[in-house]
Structures are given as C-alpha cells and as structure tokens.
Amino acid sequence: MPLPQTEMPGRLQAYFSERGIRMTQQRRAILRVMETASKHLDAAQLLRKAKKLDPQVDRSTVYRTLRLLKRQGLIDELDLMHLNGEKHYYERKLNRDHIHMACLRCGKIMEFVSDVFDALKGEVERDCRFHIVVSRLEIGGYCAACSK
Amino acid sequence: MPLPQTEMPGRLQAYFSERGIRMTQQRRAILRVMETASKHLDAAQLLRKAKKLDPQVDRSTVYRTLRLLKRQGLIDELDLMHLNGEKHYYERKLNRDHIHMACLRCGKIMEFVSDVFDALKGEVERDCRFHIVVSRLEIGGYCAACSK
DNA sequence: TTGCTAGTTGCAATTCAGTCGCATCTGTAT
C-alpha cells in the first residue's frame, strides 16, 4: 500500500519544483528536516537540525522558509498552549486536520482526528459562509495518566 | 431577565474576594477594563485603558494580572491567527466557549457558538480520557463579503 | 487603631522570538 502523497519523502521539494519555486541548498536542508521530523519542531530546533545537513543555513533563512511554507499551506503553525514559552511549533500539513491536546501537567502532546471536527468545519463554512483556509484547535488539560 | 453571572459587572472582582485574592487599586482598574471591554484586547490596549482609570498601573502589573486571570480560568488567550503580529489578545471567559474566525483579507473577527463544538469536546474527553481545562479553536479564511 | 507581614507593585534592565536592510551570492531560464 503506497503512503499518501503528502507523507512521501521529497514531497515538499517536489511541490516546490512543480510551482517553480527556486530550490536552494539551504531550502533543501530545511525541507528535508520538515519532511523527516517526527513532530512539532520550533524554529530553533529546525535551525539546529538543518545546520547538521548544511552548516550554512542561517536563522533568518529558516524563518523566511517557514513563512513561505505557511503561505503555500504546506505546514501548520501551533503554539501548543504555550507550555514552553511563546515560541511557535511547526508540522507538515497532512491529509487530515487534527486536534492537538497538551497535558498541562506532564507536557505530553496528543493528536486526535475526528469526523466531528470535520463536521464542525463544514458547519462553519455553511452557516457562516466562511471559506476556511487554515484552522487550529488546541486543547489544554490533563491526560488520562495525569488525571488520576 | 438577569444577565448570566459571568456577564455581571463586578463579577471578576467578586471572584477575587471570594477566593481571598488580594484586591489592589491597580487590579481594580485592570479588572474593570476586562469586564467592560467589548472584545479582544491586547496587553498594550489593556494597559492604556487601565491607565485612564488609574494612571499608576504599570505594564508589568498588567502582565502579572493577566497571568493570574489565566491561571484562574477567568480569561481566554487568543492570537487571532497573528493577523497583527505576535501579540496575544484576551477576553473574559463567558459561559459558552466559542470559535474565532479571522478574515485573512479584511481582518474582521467573527465568533461562532456551536453544539457541534461542544460535542467535539465531549468526544475528546470521552475517547481520549482527556480532562479539558481550556480549548481554543481559531480559524483563518475569507468571510462572506471577501469570498466574492 | 496600630503594627505586622505576605503579597503586590514600579522601574529598569533583560530575555527571547522573530524581522529587516543591504551587500553578496546563486538557481534557473535564455
């Protein structure tokens, strides 16, 4: 069974060339990190990992590339309930939107996919005649283990 | 018909005294602004308005009071899709959670209350055994007028 | 009323994420 397209390695780079967006050494490194990251990198972590692939990568290039990826709708920006300061976290946008839950006690981040969430977005589009481009549902609280 | 408790003027101050939280001149000014604000103040706006009631109010007191209000679950923190920079916005937590929609073109902020949203949170609590303390759904896109 | 003290405040310095201007460099179309 093939992976969904958006999970294929190299998908971000492919997107760039399809759209005629210039591919540079630095972007290659940054995209590779985004593609292979397990989850939720902040800009500083992304910079550190990208530097390992290409020591030339600069902080401002990371931010500029993140802005580009956001504008292309290829990544989502999260703040994970500001559990660790004001910085933002990034993850590849996959096929299906999901909810993020952050445990206020242990700091664990959980994800949850739900038809009800999709239905809610449909309701907003219909009832409010609002065309959704990006949505973010973040929940803070206590996970099963920490609730006891 | 009486207003719901959380919309009664003085409710925040009442909460403070009930909990034995010390009431100061400065806090009184800040709480009054939060209570009477129509919507979505950022910290700088809140400071400006509070200074009009009590010129003594300092920026750090505003931030410290906001932190206190957040911890008490009396206000919600939003970023409104970063339409205007990285600052945060605050609003009193009312009886019913609502969704925030931000138009990426005209900047209008809309709110939407939905049973489906409540159902979704119920689903998260049940299926993930996650005890929700705070939740935030922010949507970016195009409003009816700007979609045309 | 007075005095006590834990909690609060103002201030200035600081942190920290993110942005910008500009000279230089490079990917890509020709």
Added chain:
DNA sequence: ATACAGATGCGACTGAATTGCAACTAGCAA
C-alpha cells in the same frame, strides 16, 4: 556562458513579555 530575479548571511533591530529587587500596601490580628 550569461544575466538577473530572487535568495542568502550577517548584524542590527523590534516588540512582546519577563524578571530582580527595593519600596509599598491590603488585610489581618491584637
């Protein structure tokens, strides 16, 4: 190979938010 639009690195900068500390004060107890 060449040209040039677009991308980069660097350091300075911005703006939101935090902090350390001395001075102040709300609220309580006597």
